[in-house]
Amino acid sequence: MALLQIAEPGQSPQPHQRRLAVGIDLGTTNSLVAALRSGLSEPLPDADGQVILPSAVRYHADHVEVGQSAKLAAAGDPFNTVLSVKRLMGRGLADVKQLGEQLPYRFVGGESHMPFIDTVQGPKSPVEVSAEILKVLRLRAEASLGGELVGAVITVPAYFDEPQRQATKDAARLAGLNVLRLLNEPTAAAVAYGLDQNAEGVVAIYDLGGGTFDISILRLTRGVFEVLATGGDSALGGDDFDHAIAGWIIEQAGLSADLDPGTQRHLLQIACAAKEALTDTASVEVVYGDWRAALTREAFDALIEPMVARSLKACRRAVRDSNVELDEVQAVVMVGGSTRVPRVREAVAEMFGRQPLTEIDPDQVVAIGAAIQADTLAGNKRDGGELLLLDVIPLSLGLETMGGLMEKVIPRNTTIPVARAQDFTTYKDGQSAMMIHVLQGERELISDCRSLARFELRGIPAMVAGAAKIRVTFQVDADGLLDVSARELGSGVEASIQVKPSYGLTDGEIAKMLKDSFQYAGDDKVARVLREQQVDAQRLVEAVQAALEADGERLLDADERMVIDLQVQELTELMKGTDGYAIEQQTKRLSQVTDAFAARRLDSTVKAALAGRNLNEIGE
Amino acid sequence: MGTPCHFALFELQPSFTLDLEQLAARYRELARGVHPDRFADASEREQRLALEQSASLNEAYQTLKSPPKRARYLLAMGGRELPLEVTVHDPDFLMQQMQWREELEELQDEADLPGIATFKRRLKVAQDQLNDSFAACWNDAAQREQAERLMRRMQFLDKLTYEVRQLEERLDD
Numbered sequence: 001m002a003l004l005q006i007a008e009p010g011q012s013p014q015p016h017q018r019r020l021a022v023g024i025d026l027g028t029t030n031s032l033v034a035a036l037r038s039g040l041s042e043p044l045p046d047a048d049g050q051v052i053l054p055s056a057v058r059y060h061a062d063h064v065e066v067g068q069s070a071k072l073a074a075a076g077d078p079f080n081t082v083l084s085v086k087r088l089m090g091r092g093l094a095d096v097k098q099l100g101e102q103l104p105y106r107f108v109g110g111e112s113h114m115p116f117i118d119t120v121q122g123p124k125s126p127v128e129v130s131a132e133i134l135k136v137l138r139l140r141a142e143a144s145l146g147g148e149l150v151g152a153v154i155t156v157p158a159y160f161d162e163p164q165r166q167a168t169k170d171a172a173r174l175a176g177l178n179v180l181r182l183l184n185e186p187t188a189a190a191v192a193y194g195l196d197q198n199a200e201g202v203v204a205i206y207d208l209g210g211g212t213f214d215i216s217i218l219r220l221t222r223g224v225f226e227v228l229a230t231g232g233d234s235a236l237g238g239d240d241f242d243h244a245i246a247g248w249i250i251e252q253a254g255l256s257a258d259l260d261p262g263t264q265r266h267l268l269q270i271a272c273a274a275k276e277a278l279t280d281t282a283s284v285e286v287v288y289g290d291w292r293a294a295l296t297r298e299a300f301d302a303l304i305e306p307m308v309a310r311s312l313k314a315c316r317r318a319v320r321d322s323n324v325e326l327d328e329v330q331a332v333v334m335v336g337g338s339t340r341v342p343r344v345r346e347a348v349a350e351m352f353g354r355q356p357l358t359e360i361d362p363d364q365v366v367a368i369g370a371a372i373q374a375d376t377l378a379g380n381k382r383d384g385g386e387l388l389l390l391d392v393i394p395l396s397l398g399l400e401t402m403g404g405l406m407e408k409v410i411p412r413n414t415t416i417p418v419a420r421a422q423d424f425t426t427y428k429d430g431q432s433a434m435m436i437h438v439l440q441g442e443r444e445l446i447s448d449c450r451s452l453a454r455f456e457l458r459g460i461p462a463m464v465a466g467a468a469k470i471r472v473t474f475q476v477d478a479d480g481l482l483d484v485s486a487r488e489l490g491s492g493v494e495a496s497i498q499v500k501p502s503y504g505l506t507d508g509e510i511a512k513m514l515k516d517s518f519q520y521a522g523d524d525k526v527a528r529v530l531r532e533q534q535v536d537a538q539r540l541v542e543a544v545q546a547a548l549e550a551d552g553e554r555l556l557d558a559d560e561r562m563v564i565d566l567q568v569q570e571l572t573e574l575m576k577g578t579d580g581y582a583i584e585q586q587t588k589r590l591s592q593v594t595d596a597f598a599a600r601r602l603d604s605t606v607k608a609a610l611a612g613r614n615l616n617e618i619g620e
Numbered sequence: 621m622g623t624p625c626h627f628a629l630f631e632l633q634p635s636f637t638l639d640l641e642q643l644a645a646r647y648r649e650l651a652r653g654v655h656p657d658r659f660a661d662a663s664e665r666e667q668r669l670a671l672e673q674s675a676s677l678n679e680a681y682q683t684l685k686s687p688p689k690r691a692r693y694l695l696a697m698g699g700r701e702l703p704l705e706v707t708v709h710d711p712d713f714l715m716q717q718m719q720w721r722e723e724l725e726e727l728q729d730e731a732d733l734p735g736i737a738t739f740k741r742r743l744k745v746a747q748d749q750l751n752d753s754f755a756a757c758w759n760d761a762a763q764r765e766q767a768e769r770l771m772r773r774m775q776f777l778d779k780l781t782y783e784v785r786q787l788e789e790r791l792d793d
Binding site: 038129150180181221222224226313316317321376377378379384386388389390414415417419420475477478503564 | 629645648650651655656657658660661671672674675676678679681682785789792793
């Protein structure tokens with residue numbers, strides 16, 4: 001489809017020209033873009049000299065505002081301002097409710113099971129919101145590097161599952177970025193740290209961001225970054241610290257817990273400011289309206305202790321999984337803004353028995369590492385030898401077996417890319433189909449795992465139970481994305497699926513969003529798409545008119561006829577304009593209202609054709 | 621069984637005794653050559669090939685670096701049948717298995733962390749002994765049955781190690 005061509009890499013560069021590629025840290029709270037310039041990886045500033053772009057998106061009726069100004073508007077315009085959208089990526093509505101916090105949005109259901117946020121511009125999926133952030137960063141990069149990008153490396157939390165990864169890739173596509181690779185954030189941080197310090201040996205990366213926590217254990221050997229194990233919690237971060245303080249204010253000030261969205265936002269802003277202040281002082285005065293009280297660091301530490309403990313537990317598990325002893329870990333690198341919290345640093349130091357390293361700015365280290373990898377992937381030669389990143393899958397992948405149990409096919413922390421096959425058989429005589437249910441997670445019961453996809457292998461030849469041999473193959477690529485195929489070995493019957501999880505976007509949704517995005521893109525591609533939409537509409541109108549002329553009288557009653565005429569008229573009007581989306585929608589609507597008519601026409605044609613023949617002839 | 625054989629991929633002769641450091645170094649070297657990152661702007665066909673080759677390299681490495689998997693692979697070389705779920709007649713070991721399991725259950729009931737550490741050390745000693753015995757007999761056709769028996773013992777202890785790890789995780793809650 002012509003539409004998808006926008007994601008293609010730019011024109012081939014001149015032989016000596018450096019191919020432009022960037023690393024993007026798409027964070028819960030803040031996002032950054034970095035690139036290699038004169039051999040040095042550094043974050044790119046905006047026109048005002050700011051490198052950090054708050055991950056805040058505010059929808060206005062006619063434009064979209066991204067960054068600091070949007071963030072500041074959150075309390076005043078909560079329904080149209082989306083913060084921390086990363087926490088919603090790849091999640092279903094039910095998961096979002098399970099995040100256990102009041103989110104001040106109005107959610108609506110979509111074509112897929114994604115939560116759409118109702119805004120003044122209509123329902124927006126988390127993927128679209130993220131794409132707005134990415135778009136701003138892409139434009140910033142193109143402006144400061146002075147050319148079109150070959151591609152980008154986008155970082156994701158190592159602990160992101162398949163749907164969350166897929167959603168991130170979709171968002172990048174939507175923002176017009178060619179994704180060279182999805183890279184795990186701790187791995188990116190390890191690259192920045194390892195190259196900066198010339199480090200070798202076993203390193204732990206403790207990454208506590210705004211909304212996600214990751215721990216990775218890596219072995220660094222002469223430019224090879226081998227992830228031994230990774231773990232974490234994709235719903236644990238600095239935001240939770242803010243919520244804890246906000247809860248404390250509500251309790252101390254005797255507020256009702258049922259607050260309107262604007263007040264919630266306001267409280268969270270106060271909470272976040274208090275948290276940040278407590279990094280450098282032992283006590284901070286918290287003011288909310290007429291109410292004021294002191295929050296000591298001690299009290300704050302107690303509030304966040306359960307969350308710190310959760311992160312340490314994940315650390316212990318990752319160390320066990322990596323098969324190294326705790327004292328073999330030679331360095332612990334702190335990543336993410338939330339590692340500025342003194343209690344976090346202290347707890348990590350206690351656990352690993354060494355002071356964590358905080359030399360590289362914890363907000364920038366991920367983007368810096370991603371840019372180095374992006375430059376390599378774009379085909380630019382690196383001084384000092386090539387990099388190699390060997391990553392793992394964070395969560396086990398498997399299949400549903402009898403009794404609602406999950407059978408692991410690829411265990412967590414297996415190095416990717418990986419392909420693995422498992423054989424199954426039929427359990428009934430003459431069974432002709434088998435349902436393949438793909439799952440991700442560590443638990444035994446499938447109800448405790450995340451369902452990634454279901455598909456059916458059909459056409460298995462009739463055999464007695466247990467005679468068929470069905471080989472299911474899992475293949476995970478270097479981005480951590482999964483393909484599953486199934487094949488009956490005797491007959492060669494085959495079925496496969498590229499796992500497009502139920503919480504991702506359907507291809508239809510992506511295509512539509514890509515089209516939508518052209519409305520704002522303002523280049524000749526828009527015109528091309530509009531032209532295609534007009535042509536499609538024109539074709540449909542002509543077909544409907546011809547059908548009405550031929551069979552309208554005979555097959556439609558007056559009301560039905562009127563509905564169709566109205567929709568035809570509407571589309572004919574729209575076709576003269578330039579609103580491609582409206583044309584497309586109306587084309588769809590017209591096609592829907594004429595469905596029944598088309599079916600009746602087909603039916604009557606078949607009947608007419610059969611009228612002169614006897615049953616025997618039809619049977620042939 | 622993969623073609624070429626896992627050992628050949630690493631330019632090694634089939635053997636149970638391996639220098640793991642050297643294996644790891646060779647793995648990193650080979651991975652450099654075939655990893656999909658090297659082919660980010662190559663043709664789709666080459667990317668596909670890199671993906672497949674990396675996946676088989678990873679598979680080979682996983683197999684060779686784990687003693688039970690390596691043992692099984694050696695015994696299955698030359699196309700011999702080696703069904704996964706078969707209990708080789710081994711009454712002594714059956715008794716020992718029951719003992720291990722009982723101990724593990726007790727450790728769980730008492731949440732005995734130092735006990736678990738001791739248990740892990742003993743497990744490691746038992747694994748080392750098995751590895752030595754297997755190394756001595758796997759290549760002798762006359763001792764084939766013994767080698768298979770040892771391999772299944774290794775598999776059991778491997779599973780037990782995994783269960784200990786799960787237990788540690790549960791006790792960490």
